[in-house]
Amino acid sequence: MSDATAVLRVEGITVAKGKFVARDISFTVGAGECFVILGPSGTGKTTVVEAIAGINRPRAGAIYIDGTPITHLPPERRNIAYVPQDYALFPHMTVRENLTAACHIRRIPAPEVERRLARVTGMLQIKHLLNRHPKQLSSGEQQRVALGRALMIQPKVLLLDEPLSALDTSTQKIVRTQMRHVIRSLHITSVIVTHDYVDAFTLGDRIAVMEDGRIVQMGTPQELLLSPRSEFVAEFVGVNFLQGVVDGVSEDGRQIVRLPDCDVVMKCHAEHTGDVLLTFFPTDVQLSLSEPSGIDATANVLRGQIYEVIHMGDRVRVGLLTPAPIVAELNSRDICISELTEGAEVYAIVPIDAIRVYK
Incomplete structure (x- = not known):
């Protein structure tokens, strides 16, 4: 993919979180592409997406959206939606209030907010949850509400950090299928962090495998299957x-x-x-x-x-x-x-x- 056609471009960033440092991270994500960062815990996956979201500022390198540098912009000016691993729903708000809060902050007209709300809740099958609070929801319902809140602002890029890790196995299968359908239907550019090869190969158009703070291989699912570049990649992919x-x-x-x-x-x-x-x-x-x-x-x-x-x-x-x-x-x-x-x-x-x- 050429840099000119990339919606998201990460160019040689080095970013630290505590004593851990992810180094020389580079990749591009095209319009509507689902890009997965795959690796075991502690390899720097979350550190990288937090840099893209604007939570951590890189020591070196640059990040671009549609060719415009955003490395030094605050999170609210990046037009990026970030769903952390714990979902970060507001416990004192109802589902409706969680879904619409960011839209009201952005002063989106009420009729447009209601139109988006109807579409998102219908697509994620959460209309019946609108008057509940997060503590009244199952883990799978919380995950769908968190995804819905991100989609409500119609972001340029969607970031999902371990979106299925808190769910039991049977719920994972249901939500994974639904998530794939939503991402494909909306043609939304997305980056997903996961340690689970099933998530990676089910959701990803391309996959970057990380080891010890570096990307060690990147390619389509088929390329990783056929040509793993190291024993680590071959064993971790595990398909x-x-x-x-x-x-x-x-x-x-x-x-x-x-x-x-x-x-x-x-x-x-x-x-x-x-x-x-x-x-x-x-x-x-x-x-x-x-x-x-x-x-x-x-x-x-x-x-x-x-x-x-x-x-x-x-x-x-x-x-x-x-x-x-x-x-x-x-x-x-x-x-x-x-x-x-x-x-x-x-x-x-x-x-x-x-x-x-x-x-």
């Missing part, structure tokens, strides 16, 4: 991929993909023929200690052997040797953890709907 060849259609209309030692099926994509790359998230993989029965045409079953088990709090990450190495990430309540041991044989169930296809 499963299988290389195969499309070879015909099954009796029930699914496309057959031949792998070295087995076949899998996927939804029929007329544009995909020949060599393909199949990807799916570790969280999409289910494990069974015995051969599953009653599995219909909605899933693939791969027999494999466990080579690694990593416990991560309430999550367990399991490495499997199937026809190709894959990883499953499970809730510790989903399966008998004591039976997940290195060398044990299990069956990996991969839903067809979870598979993404790249040429």
